[in-house]
Amino acid sequence: MTELxxxxxxxxxxxxxxxxxxxxxxxxxxxxxxxxxxKLELSGIAVRNxxxxxxxxxxxxxxxxxxxxxxxxxxxVIELMGGIEPARTLILSALRNGxxxxxxxxxxxxxxxxxxxxxxxxAGVQLSYEAAVAGAIPILRPIRDSLAGDRxxxxxxxxxxxxxxxxxxxxxxxxxxxxxxxxxxxxxxAEADPTADVEGHDAAAKAAILAxxxxxxxxxxxxxxxEGISSVxxxxxxxxxxxGFVIKLLAIAEKLPxxxxxxxxxxxxxxxxxxRVHPTLLPREHPLAAVHGxxxxxxxxxxxxxxLMFYGQGAGGTPTASAVLGDLVSxxxxxxxxxxxxxxxTTGHVPALPIDAAVTSYYIGLDVADQPGVLARIAQLxxxxxxSIEIMRQTIHRDAESNVESAELRIVTHRASxxxxxxxxxxxxGLDVINSVTSVLRVEGV
Ligand code: NAP
Numbered sequence: 001m002t003e004l005x006x007x008x009x010x011x012x013x014x015x016x017x018x019x020x021x022x023x024x025x026x027x028x029x030x031x032x033x034x035x036x037x038x039k040l041e042l043s044g045i046a047v048r049n050x051x052x053x054x055x056x057x058x059x060x061x062x063x064x065x066x067x068x069x070x071x072x073x074x075x076x077v078i079e080l081m082g083g084i085e086p087a088r089t090l091i092l093s094a095l096r097n098g099x100x101x102x103x104x105x106x107x108x109x110x111x112x113x114x115x116x117x118x119x120x121x122x123a124g125v126q127l128s129y130e131a132a133v134a135g136a137i138p139i140l141r142p143i144r145d146s147l148a149g150d151r152x153x154x155x156x157x158x159x160x161x162x163x164x165x166x167x168x169x170x171x172x173x174x175x176x177x178x179x180x181x182x183x184x185x186x187x188x189x190a191e192a193d194p195t196a197d198v199e200g201h202d203a204a205a206k207a208a209i210l211a212x213x214x215x216x217x218x219x220x221x222x223x224x225x226x227e228g229i230s231s232v233x234x235x236x237x238x239x240x241x242x243x244g245f246v247i248k249l250l251a252i253a254e255k256l257p258x259x260x261x262x263x264x265x266x267x268x269x270x271x272x273x274x275x276r277v278h279p280t281l282l283p284r285e286h287p288l289a290a291v292h293g294x295x296x297x298x299x300x301x302x303x304x305x306x307x308l309m310f311y312g313q314g315a316g317g318t319p320t321a322s323a324v325l326g327d328l329v330s331x332x333x334x335x336x337x338x339x340x341x342x343x344x345x346t347t348g349h350v351p352a353l354p355i356d357a358a359v360t361s362y363y364i365g366l367d368v369a370d371q372p373g374v375l376a377r378i379a380q381l382x383x384x385x386x387x388s389i390e391i392m393r394q395t396i397h398r399d400a401e402s403n404v405e406s407a408e409l410r411i412v413t414h415r416a417s418x419x420x421x422x423x424x425x426x427x428x429x430g431l432d433v434i435n436s437v438t439s440v441l442r443v444e445g446v
Contacts, residue, residue, distance in 0.1 A: 004033055007332055008043040010074035010099075012067055012090060013081035014054060017104060017131070018045065020321035021078060023056040032325070036332040044070040046081075055317070072097060076331055078324060079103040088112055095119040095127065100331035102324055104131030110205035110221040113212065117344065126334050128327035133206045134159050134296040136319030137312040138326070143213045144344060147302055152214040154254040154301040156444060159206040161294030161314045162197035163229050163249040165189045167279075168292050170237045171246055177232060189294050199228035200277040203251045210298070211253035211275040216348030219253075219275055223352035227278040236439050239365055243393070243410055245281040246289045250444065252276050256353060272353035278442055281363050286445040356419040361390070361446050363412050364425065365438035370396055370405040374433045378409070381431065385424040387416040390446070406435060412443060 011022055025032070025042045033039045045058070046067035064070060067090055071077055077094035079101060081087050087108055094101050096119060103109070109116070109132055120127035130140050134157065143152065158164050162184055169180035181198065184190035196202045204226040211219040229249050240247050253275045282289045287309050291297040296314025301307055313319040368374050375392065382389055391412040398405050413421070425440055 004037065004039050005336065006039040006041050007036075007075040007335060008073060009040050009076045009078065009328070010043055010070040010094075011045045012070070012077065012079045012087070014045045014047045014058070014063070015080065015082075016055075016317040017320045017324065018078075018080040019055045019058070020317040021080065021324050022058055022062075024321055024325055026058070032329060036329050037336045038332055040076070040328070040332060043074060046070050068093070071099070074099050075335060076328060077101045078328060079105060080324070081105075082107070084108055084111065088116075091116060091127075092119055095123050095125060098123050098125060100126040100335065101128075102131075102327040102331060103127075103129050104320060104324060105129070106132040106202070106205040106209060110208040113209070113220070114218050117218075117346075126331040128331060129209070130327050131320045131323040133157075133209050134298060134310070134312070135161075135314040135316065136322050137296055137298065137310050137314065138323070139298050139310050140209070140213055141326075142308075142310065143210070143300070147300070147305065148345075150305050151303040152255075152300060153303060155210050155214050155252070155298060156288060157203075157206070157210060157251040157298040158248055158288055158291050158296050159210075159251045159298065159314065160197055160200075160203040160249060161296055162190045162194065163200075163203070164291060164296070165294040166198070167229060167232070167237070167247055167249065170232070170234060171241065174234055174238065176234045177230060198230050200226045200249065201228075203249060203277045207251035207253060207275050207277050210251060211273055211352075212346075213344060214253055214300075215255065215273045215350055216345050217273070217350045218346055219273070219352055223275055225274075225276040225278070225355035225358070227276075229279050232279050233439075236365075236441065239410060239439065240281050240363065240441070243363070243391070243412065244284055245363070245443065246284055247279050247441065248282055248288060248291070249277065250280040250282075250288075252278075252280070252444070255350075256357060256359060272351045272357065274353045274355070274358045276355060276358060281441050281443040282445045288445070356417070356422075358418045359415050360418075361413050361415050361443035362387075362421050363410070363439065363441045363443050364428075365440075366409040366411070366428065367435040367438055368407050368409050369433045369435065370407045371433060374407070375409070377431060377433065378411075378428065381427055382411075382413070382424055385427060386420050387424045388414045390414050408438075412446070 050063040166180040204224040297311040
């Protein structure tokens, strides 16, 4: 039998994910060698402090604080430190040295993806990052490779487990946002500072990556409209539930046709792509409505494949390590067989559209005076702004003390532009029969 070639693997970071990657690289060395056609030798693990107690027992001599030297001598570099620096400099240095790089760093990719890809292309090596979006779920490779012969029209993703856990708690128990967040923190699903999750920043970085691969155009974080879930109330959830909907934080990337046409153009992305993250109402029978707890899922619509759904664990050391090792084996095979293989294509050249151009359905809650003719006035005002109403439901309340009656009106519109909806809501606020606009939320999947 011929001796297998040895490829040196440098691991940067030994935290939640890195420690599990190191464990699997050591425990499953024979299996990985058989799958790859080369021995994957873990040459070192860069950390901040070599004396920190780790989740797994690892040979102490592998740990080092000298990441620069480790990278210089590696065929494959796995970056699992997180953050922008020194991860960015180390990845660039690895690529310039001709090493393939695997990373799970969505924040860095959303900020500096184009520069990293440029260096990988120049060096003719692979840069892969399956773990950066939806943890263990194989989603980037299916978009990039399996759907390379199709045209994706829309991607809807539950890509942040923390916010899905919080919204699911609110939906199933009736809890307020603050209580559901406290429960998520108690169970370890949310960090002490939950801002990046609850304000949608983490999901926005993943939306930029999903949109870039789906529409063959590089989208950056600044192209993503981002709204979090901290203003979603128990009343919003209850009203949505009552109307047959569930509220999810969705990362959405969709091709929008030329204004006034139904189909758009022949370009990969149509006339433009709307990339956004916001709380969204989904019909309870939509496949994404069944994604509970901290799970993730991505729902894709493509011209020829139709509807596809990918579901699984979006975080956690071992599940995420699975995605990292898949990328590592693929990159190692490219070194064994020669040639980098294509990492992504950017021939779409479609513009990112501003949020005003987004087209979706809306749920609007109104507190109105209980008087004859109110419904007709509101319906007319919607019609005047070109927003057509799909469902209008009224519930009457009587204040026990004042004995005054008021009505709660719930409206679901047909698809309309964000600009038309905003103008309609402003006009509705001006009506003397409106006490308040209690909620305005976007709806998908109807
Ligand atoms: P983590 O637990 O915070 O671990 C980070 C590791 O990097 C630690 O071992 C740390 O060393 C090391 N490190 C940080 N800064 C360093 C520096 N300047 N020099 C040398 N070493 C440094 O992070 P994680 O949860 O494993 O996440 C790693 C990456 O995977 C992130 O980009 C994250 O977004 C991504 N990701 C994570 C998950 C998940 O479920 N956790 C899921 C998907 C993607 P010390 O141990 O000595 O402090």
